[in-house]
Amino acid sequence: MSFVVTSDPNNIHHILTKNFSNYTKGPKFQEIFEPLGDGIFNSDSDTWKYQRKLIHSLIKHSRFELFFEQLVKGKVEKSLIPVLDHVSNLEIEVDLQDIFQRFAFDNVCLMVLGFDPNCLTIELPEVAHAKAFDQMEESMLYRHVLPECCWKLQRWLQIGREKELSSAWKILDQFIYKCISSRREDLSQSGTPIPKTEEEKFDLVTALEQQVEEMGGINISNKFLRDTTVNLMVAGRDTISVALTWFFWIVATHPSVEDKILEEIKEHMLDHNGKWRVLNINELIQSDKLPSGHDISPNTKILFSLYSMGRMESIWGKDCLEFKPERWISERGRILHVPSFKFIAFNAGPRTCLDETWFEGEDQQEKCLMKK
Structure with missing residues (x-):
């Protein structure tokens, strides 16, 4: 079986967005995940x-x-x-x-x-x-x-x-x-x-x-x-x-992070009266060339190394191995936008998670109620 493993955000952006129609799930994927039906x-x-x-x-x-x-x-x-x-x-x-x-x-x-x-x-x-x-x-x-x-x-x-x-x-x-x-x-x-x-x-x-x-x-x-x-x-x-x-x-x-989270939740509650996807595989239809220069032939499996991407200095900077929740927050206290092809927890391009805010909402609601 021919396959390519990539952790290059440019390649992922190309596969999931720019040339999306050329990378289908394919019959092999459907056969492996047969219980998912149609x-x-x-x-x-x-x-x-x-x-x-x-x-x-x-x-x-x-x-x-x-x-x-x-x-x-x-x-x-x-x-x-x-x-x-x-x-x-x-x-x-x-x-x-x-x-x-x-x-x-x-x-x-x-x-x-x-x-x-x-x-x-x-x-x-x-x-x-x-x-x-x-x-x-x-x-x-x-x-x-x-x-x-x-x-x-x-x-x-x-x-x-x-x-x-x-x-x-x-x-x-x-x-x-x-x-x-x-x-x-x-x-x-x-x-x-x-x-x-x-x-x-x-x-x-x-x-x-x-x-x-x-x-x-x-x-x-x-x-x-x-x-x-x-x-x-x-x-x-x-x-x-x-x-x-x-x-x-x-x-x-990380107790210091927990303290900050609890402090924010308490502030939020007071202000509001106490209310408050392991592996991504795609199959190629036609020959293609990735932004990294790699030639890809039809029926080639494309594997995204998500673990590597989350720990690459070229993507996240020199502090990539540190646990820093604040890296996602701007100086104005808002959530920073990070291109989905760099942080693909919710996939990217046309196959982006149907409603990531739905899942984030469930996460946030549970965390806040439990911390309460």
Whole structure:
């Protein structure tokens, strides 16, 4: 397999923005990420454009934003903080990443399906579909590591990781299809696809049906809703849980930064009455030359070395290895704009995260409420 690894921001800008149409996901990517179906992460061209436009319009809906804000706040106050208080009072050691994964999975299921799996409770139960989601993601990772002939043989013989993938895939699909059928039945009985009051749920399955009907006047299949759900689960769980885990670990090891954060939160609360994506792979369609001078032939895999980029002096300066949150803040106290092809946590170009402010908002709300 031919592939190129780059950490040059100019190359990334070229691939993700300037010559975007020449770098598709390709059939190999879609085969490896087979469980994602025809969702936005696996699609290209017109199919991708349609799904992106559809999901973006839903995320930007004012009623969805209100629903999401209330959802996260409720989960933090009723689930996350009680669990952390419980383990703290009893001096129980817990895996913080597991806590945040449970928190994020509950949130994304509520947001997309309108159903709370209650993964995050004091008992920290083992939830079958949440475990299946983990196994499915891990099995897809192994498809990247193992030679193609090996994992395809395992799939044919139904052994090893491929057997685990098949089992996990089935469990997750049963859960998702059950939630979708239940939600569609509720909507059918109520006769009002879109909630009429702000207190009613405005999950994405509910809104998606209405939106598709308005845009095309066609009936959407459960398979379409299933693929959309799985892709949004991938987008909304690990991104949040990993970011939160790293945030609290880094802050815990830098007390001076923690003091500054707490001080800012207290000031903000007083002023407002107490309110308050491992690897990126693209496949080339036609021959191309990167800004760095490297010639790229068709079907070449492009890998972005995000770890290296985050530690390069040529990108971030001589203090690139220091933990300095203030590097992101201007002298006026505003967030500094950094080109997305240098800091691609939310990807860049046409495939930029549909609503990074959505994920940032969930992060910020949880951090502030926990610090409170």
